[in-house]
Amino acid sequence: MPRKFVSILLLLAFFLHADYLEKGFLNPPNEAKPQAWWHWMNCNITKEGIKADLEAMAKIGVGGITILDIGEGIPEGNVPTASPEWFDMVQYTLEVAESLGLEVNLHNCPGWSSSGGPWVTKENAMKKVTYASTDIEGGKHVVAKIPMPPVTMDFYHEIALLAFPKREATATLIPGFQGKALYPGNIDLKRGPNPPPEALVNPDAIINISKYMDADGILKWDAPAGNWTILRLGYTLIGRYNHPCTRFGRGLECDKMSKKGVKAAWDGQMGIVVKNAGKLSGKTLKGSLIDSYEVGPQNWTDTFAEDFKRLRGYAIDPYLPVLAGYYVKSQDVSERFLDDFRRTIADLFSECYAEYFNKLCKEANLEFLSEPYGGPFDDLLQGRTADIPMGEFWGVSTSAGNAAFAGNIAQVYGRKIAGTESFTAAPASGRWQSHPAAHKIQGDKVFSHGVNRYIFHSYAHQPWTRNSPGMTMGQWGFHFNRHNTLWDNYSGWLAYIARSQFLLQQGRAVCDALYVAQQKAPCGENYSPGMPQGYRANCIDSRSFIESTTVKNGRIYLPHGMNYRILVVTKTEEATPQLLQKVLDLAKDGATILLGPKTRNAFGLENYPQSDQDIQKLVSQIWGDMDGKNITSRNIGKGRVFFGVNPQAILDKDKVIPDFSYTTPGKSSPSILFLHKYDDKGNDWYFVSNQQKYAVEATLKFRITGKVPEIWSAESGKIAPAAAFKANDDSIEVPYNFKQSESIFVMFRNKATDKNKPAATAFEWTAKSTKGEGQANSLTIDKALYKAIDGAGQKDVTKLLQDMVTKQATLTLVASNEVLGGDPAYLHLKTLDINYTYNGKKFFVSISENATVDLPTGSSTIQPFQVERKPDGSLKVVAWQNGTLNVVSPAGSSPVVFDKVPEPIQLEGPWNVSFPQGLGAPNYAQFPKLASYTESKIDGIKYFSGTSTYMIEFDFPADQLGKPVMLDLGRVQVMARVNLNGEDCGLLWLPPYSTIVTDKLKAGKNELKIQVTNRWVNRIIGDDFLPQDADWNGVRLANWPQWFLDGKPSPTGRIAFTTWKHWSKNDSLLEAGLIGPVLVRIGQAK
Structure with a gap:
């Protein structure tokens, strides 16, 4: 092949690969699309509903589903869990999903927690230690019936029968030993006061007398002289069941420290599904999920004694009395044994549950999805084998839940995807209230924490194609399903998500520090002391730290390429010699390490007491003469160690500026979040999110040099060069005017050259004075109640909120106990209900506890100007109001005056x-002016839920054609699709509800159609004024009404039908429809 042709092919291949980010962003693959948990509710499953559900999800941009078969308070259907009919429904799902290109995952067992079912026998179920004791007098042949320890479910096996000299009657037990030994209950690892000598059991005096007791518990033993305590230890069942599931799917939870137990749980459901799936396993059937761990601890398994010796290096027998609360040898030895005991449990949970479950998945060509927290384990170790680690967050609130935990696992252990159970809703924040705009800020916060796959909670399977809003997941979820009025309009939000998730799934995250988690289990992440703002960090489990970290060119590396400037090892009060040896080796190899307190003793009892001597030798080699006050650093080999300082001090010493920072004018301090990714092709990109429901003018500073920035908008799908930027020696600054709730990707993929130098470095806008024009907005809080939804208590916070209203007639707050001055009903779900008047009109809003409210709702702010950089490098500016734009450039400042912006056409x-x-x-109505549906005197409109179409004709001046024109809808509740003169102008799902219509206008008469969709809430409230058409147990549907089973309409005239009574006629309506004002804005371009 000619050399020239080879060169052309190589060059073409380079550009094709370099463009992969843009191609994937503009046309995201299925992997980048959000997914949903698809809950099959209490045996109510139909093939008609399966097909309709999957087609509906594929249509709007869902990439896959996870089936969870649950009960949760819904009348029972006729497809029993795990019956042949049920497995046939799963197989039918796979076949339909294959035809639609959807991925299917399956929770590993019925319910959402954790791994169990009717097929799990007692031998394979979760186990715990049980014990009983009695005292005997020695110096003779003893024949005695030894008390049987407490037994659960008639299952019991012996561990050991021990004898030791009886302690004094006043001798104490180890405080909190039940928790420390991981019996069911609370865990408190604090040590009590030092016990008196008479409380101690001498390990050399413990005698194993198991062989002297027969199967009936009769002890026949020649007891030495003295008084003896006889301790009988065995193991029984914990008696935990999987939940919440149907009565057909309920069974014992499997033994999590036994591969045999986990395999039994797998075989009962997943094994059958995989076998039935055949060639679809690994293709359409993509994975198996272990969801929330909610079944508590276990502290024994059949092989625990052997496993303990294998993992800890010494026999457990002399320390068994500790499991019954006895001090053996000393307090320190007993507590260190308990540390080893819990560490062994954590290691076995990882080995036999997580790692082995992953192995079973791989044998079936499946991925392992896991929420690895909430149990008696080392969360990071438990999660490191997940192919898709997951967290969860509950909406609508300001919290990202534990999204950062899932993001951290994916980054540290080299996983492409980090998922979250997303926007999970309790009744107060769910019940058809939420919508994409309400989710946007919280969802963006989750993205900034490293999550790159939303898995919506929840799509409840709709077995029927009639009767909306239909099936619910009991009281839970935000009702993401085809019977939601908003369903078709979710496509805009999902397109934004897919574009964002594609970019977030590529490359590696930039993190400056790697923290090491503690060795004492149960344990999670450790970020102490914390990183300063603008820097990111990861945390790794102690075992992976020892096994996999290396140093290259002074940076700490993980096997898949993640690397860090600083290693932070601060949980060092107790540590194994292996951990400290690793720290020493990395320091010698050139690492920069921040240390915690000097280690006082070895962790656990392996090789004790020699281990303590080894620790002190290592402490001397690592900490040396550092005291954390006068001496805070020292060199070791090629590296450095620090003690008594925080990460900021090390970063400052090394002149490492924040990876991202920003400034805003004035005294306000809005929150702007970020995540930095990069790839091996020289591309860097930052996800940047405005966390305010108002516009923010900011200068963004990135720790990037030698490149030019581009703005990639996942909301619109547009890519454009940054209109302005400033290149510094150590960073690049980009001015950007964020719309409310807006997020962008700032892409650095092209090197800076003379041809792409910025035409401007900053913009300064000064609006023309409008003093005396119009009237100021007004906002009055009429009534505000912070109350329990079950009526358990309430607090009037009207005056408090009145005092929080700003001069601009806005109010933003978090509905928390702290903000609202106390908790009116402890441990009860609460809402903040606000009746308010805005510009003379009455409104109502209800938000859940810890959610954020912004008043007035549905309002938007149009930015005064927009700037684009044209291909030739020059700037195009459009102003939507009169004023002056000062364009700052390296050559100086240049004011651009806009004084011909006409008044908007209302x-x-x-x-x-x-x-x-x-x-x-009614089929048709005429509104003299725009207002919420709820102000109508016609009940059918007042309580309407769905999509209505607003139509109006207006004249547009011929002399204004060709000028930039924006259609501004004002306030919308909650989504709108615009059509002008027969041309689609787009779906508006996010404030400000505006769209450019320049090329769709014509001189003279124009026809405008606006489809507006609101939520189900008002119709459900309106229906409650009609007679009941079903029987209820409180808020639960008691049974399927006959008219519904017969496929007939409600006999009482109700429109909505659902399985949970979330609203009543006593609730206030939510504003709905197009509220406006609708303005045709004509801009001035220069």
Whole structure:
């Protein structure tokens, strides 16, 4: 082949690969799309519903589902869990999903926690130590019936029968030993006061007399002289069941420290599904999930004694009395044994549950999805074998839950995808209230923590194609399903998510520090002392730290390429010699290490007491003469160690600026979050999120040099060069005016050259004074109650909220106990209900505890100007109001005056509005002016839920054609699709509800149609004024009404039908529809 042709092919291959980010962003693959948990509710499953559900999800941009078969308070159907009919439904799902290109995952057992079912026998179930004791007098041949320890479910096996000299009557037991030994209950690892000598059991005096007791518990033993305590230890069942599941799927939870037990749980459901799937296993059937761990600890398994010796290096027998609360030898020895005991449990959970479950998945060509927290384990060790580590967060609130935990696991252990159970809703924040705009800020926060796959909670399987809003997941979830009024309009939000998730799934995260978790289990992450703002860090489990970290060019490396400037090892009060030896080796190899307190003794009892001597030798080699005050650093080999300082001090010493920082004008301090990714092709990109529901003007500073920035908008799908930027010696600054709730990707993929130098480095806008024009907005809080949803208590916070209203007539707050001055009902779910008046109109909003409210709701702010950088490098500026834009460049400042922006054209009305049939509203109505549906005197409109179409004709001046024009819808509740003169202008799902319509206008008469969709809430409230059409047990549907089973309409005229009573006629309506004002804004371009 000619050399020239080879060179052309290589060059073409380079550019094709370099463009992979752009191609994937513009057309995200299925892997990048969000997924959903698909809950099959209490045996109510139909093939008709399966097909309709999957087709609906594929249509709007869902990439896959996870089936969870649960009960949760729904009337029972006729497809029993794990029956032949049920497995047939799973197989049918796979076949339909294959035709649609959807991925299917399956929870490993019925319920959402954890791994069990009717097929798990007692021998394979979770086990715990049980014990009983009695005292005997020695110096003779003893024949005695030894008390049987407490037994659960008639299952019991012996561990050992021990005898030791009886302690004094006043001798104490180890405080909190039940928790320290991981019996079911609370865990408190604090040590008590030193016990008196008479409380100690001498390990050399313990005699194993198991062989002298027969199967009936009769002891026949020649007891030495003295008084003896006889301790009988065995193991029994914990008696935990998988939940919440149907009565057909309920069974014992498997033994998590036994591969045999885990295999039994797998075989009962997943094994059958995999066998039935055949060639679809690994293709359409993609994975198996272990969801929330909610079944408590276990502290024994059949092989525990052997496993303990294998893992800890010494026999457990002399220390068994500690499991019954006795001090053996000393307090220190007893507590260190308990540390080893819990560490062994954590290691076995990892080895036999997580690692072995992953092996079973791999044998079936499946991925392992896991929420590895909440149990008696080392969370990071438990999660490191997950192919898709997961966390969870609950909406609608300001919290990202433990998204950072899932993101950390994916980054540290080299996983491409980090998922979260997403926007999980309790009744107060769910019940059809939420919508994409309400989720946006919280979801972006989750992205900034490293998560790159939303898995929505929840899509409840809809077995029927009639009767909406239909099936619920009991009281839970935000009702993400095809019977939600918002369903078709979710596509805009999902497109944004897919674009974002594609970029977030590529490359590696940039993190400056790697922290090491403690060795004492149960344990999670350790980020002490914390990193300063603008830097990121990861945390690794202690075993992986010892096994896999290396040093190269002064940076700490993990096997898959993640690397760090600083290693932080601060949980060092107790440590194994292996851990400290690793720290010493890394320091010698050139690492920079921040240390915690000097280690006082070895962790556990392996090789004790020699281990303590080894520790002190290593302490001397590592800490040396550092005291953390006068001497805080020293060199070891090629590296450095620090003690008594924080990460900021080391970063400052090394002149490492934040990876990301920002400034905003004025005294406000809005929150802007980030995540930095990079690849091996020289591309860097930052996800940057405005966490405010208002516009923010900011200068963004990135720790990047020698490149030019681009703005990639996942919301619109547009890519454009940054209109302005400034290159510094150590960073690049990009000015950006964020819309409310907006997020962007700032991409650095092209090297800086003379041809792509910035035309501007900053913009400064000064609005023309409008003093005396119009009137100021007004916001009045009429009534505000912070109350328990079950009526257990309430607090009037009207005055408190009135005092929080700003001069700009806005109010933003978090509905928390702290903000609202106390808890009116401890441990009860609460809402903040606000009745308010805005510009003379009455409104109501209800938000859940810890969620954020912004008043007025549904409002938006149009930015005064927009700047684009044209291909030739020059700037195009469009102003939407009169003012002056000062363009700052290396050559100086240049003011650009805009003084010919006309007043917007307000489309006041009348508006012709059409409604769909069958939803209670008239086919047609005319609105003299725009207002919430809830202000209508016609009940069918007042309580309407669904999509209506607003129509109006307006004249546009011929002399304004060709100028930039924006259609601004004002306030919308909650989504809108615009059509102008027969042309689609897009779906507006996020404030500000505006769209550019320049090329769709014509001189003279224009026809505008706006489809507006609101939520189910108002229709459900309105229906409650009608007679009941079903029987209820409180808020639960008691049974399927006959009219529903017969496929007939409600006999009482109700429109909505659902399985959970979330709303009543006593609740306030939510504002709905197009509220406006609708403005045609004509801009001035220069």
